[in-house]
Amino acid sequence: MRTVQVLGGGNAAGGAHVRSLTAGLVARGVRVTVCAPLEADHTYDFTGVGADHVHVPRSSDPGSVAALRAACTGADLVHAHGLHASFRTVLALSGRRTPLVVTWYDRAYADGPRAHFLRVLERRVAKAATVVLGTTSALVDRARRTGARDARLAAVSLPGPRTSPAPDDPDRLRPKVRAELGAVGRPLLIAVGSLERRRGYDVLLDAAHAWRRLDPVPLVVLAGEGPLRGELQRRIEDEELPVRLIGRRDDITDLLAAADVALLPSRWESRSPLAQEALHARVPLVATAVGGIPELVGDAAELVPYGNARAFADAVVRLLDDPGRRDLLGERGVRQAATWPTEDETVAQVLSVYDELTQPRPL
Template sequence: MSPVSSNAPHGQSPLRTVQVLGGGNAGSGVHVRSLAAGLVARGVRVTVCAPAEADRAYGFSGVGADHVHVPRSSDPGSVAALRAACTDADLVHAHGLHASFRAALALSGRSTPLVVTWHNRAHAEGARGHLLRMLERRVVRAAAVVLGTTSDLVDRARRTGARDARLAAVALPGTRQPVDQDEAELLRSKVRAELGAMGRPLLIAVGSLDRHRGYDHLLDAARAWCRLDPVPLLVVAGEGPLRPALQRRIEDEELPVRLLGRRDDVSELLAAADLALLPSSWESRSVLAQEALYARVPLVATAVGGVPDLVGDAAELVAYGDARALAAAVVRLLDDPERCAELRERGARQAASWPTEDETVAQVLSVYDELTQPRPLP
């Protein structure tokens, strides 16, 4: 796709956008950084409103965007700070439900267009679930356009009352280029030795230790692998509230599982693995699924949310909560190198079909152009 012009049209001032992010999970934080970099390169003035720790983590300032510290939603001053930051904006683009709700409040009474990107779905039940659904309704009715990272998020926005909901093009920035094969094999051996996975299959799952990730079913499946020879080792990279309960199960049932905690070397762990596992109850554009296919690591995942559309026929898909099916899929792949080789090739083709960063920025700019009028120079 041809790049968008980096200069504002003659006689117009540059478009000024404000990107609003809450704490930001890895997916939305990386996306906003990539988007900010692409917009700045095309002559757009970008201000990112996010907590200071998000700027330190994702480096918005480092790609030419202005950063304004806006506290998290629990801070009573966050809406006022955001309203001040959006005063001269031509358009505001908020990412995630809580950031979008605060942006809607900050823009109340103003004509500034609001674009919202839903990167994920809130996981809550009972009173909190009811509250989140109320926030969703308020957000989609305030937004000029809602961009959903999966088709079911787009459908959800439409059912909730969105005037205009579209599928978002979302790239996975920073995809690594192929490295020297000898170096890759040395790193693979080093990682496997450190994990205690020499001479045995290595399985990996990545994600916060929360209920919706499906790790209880993953541990159920791990019991079946104990009968294999050699016994595979499952490592889980991530931290969260379920860690004590999961660790007790691992110890009580003597499961071949290690909880690694939060790691900053997930790409190296993934490159060393024989299989990647994604047992969640719901995912949008799973970062693990994308990285696994890019790294040519066979993936076993649940057929939920945006996963089927994302991976196509390049992964083994099972029903959420079916530990037997999950265990069986893993056993089959470990015993079928030809099927694994086929999935690697399919994964490479599927990954090549995903949007690039340029395409992602171009789509967002086209939405901005629809919603903004020419801006005469002062």
């Protein structure tokens, strides 16, 4: 079987999943071509796990669509990841009967006229795809409402931990990381994600006002980059908030290992990598009850309504005051993580879909 995986390169969860999926498919004898921007191959090393890589820019201009169409020639099946990559693939496969599998990892966000444009793209992709795989039940329901003829819940595992080389002894690493961040003798709260409106960091800064009254005052560390960095930094300075922006990091596992509580204040999340890594690491998580988060974490996190800064702040304070509750959530997190699909199970499920769509049907 020859498959083509199409990736736009803008979604970290999608890129990590495609690399894991590619490695598993190649190991099972499937020929894989990954169509993605050059920087995506540099980041995820698709060629290093045995795939062919074809550079296809993220744009949907005729040149990119033509390059994608050529790469898909002769494929038994094409699998596109994310909305924009899926739309380009629909254009590239126009007039062909090649089965198209689409995976949706998250909702697309925009305001004003662009929001309408994204809804049009969703409908076009959902109706054209042979199968839409959604990473949460909410995304599956959305695909069905949008016109998908076949929408299913996808098994998507969290690939290996995002970590940097570290000393063998984690007990030595924790104080070192805390010292580097400036969290000696005070609680450390960690949030990770792009600095965008949908991440809810404005609500997080509102909540940080309440934490200033604690003794000692917790330090909030936000790891990530994005268009809101300037706005958030101004608020932190003007309001004298105990918050640090540390930019994009490749040692998230180390940061979590040093944290007392992980924070996820988003307006929407599907299978949040931060939530998964926090539960794997036994780090208590305070998150908003949105999207796929309740389904993902079960009873292994403190869940609060989105946009309620008081509820978010109070949940963190309760955890900081209750070591027993933090330990309980850590134990529940490990049990919950054990219910998630492994990388092998994820590859097996996707391959079963591929076989279903490519095997000849009896007359």
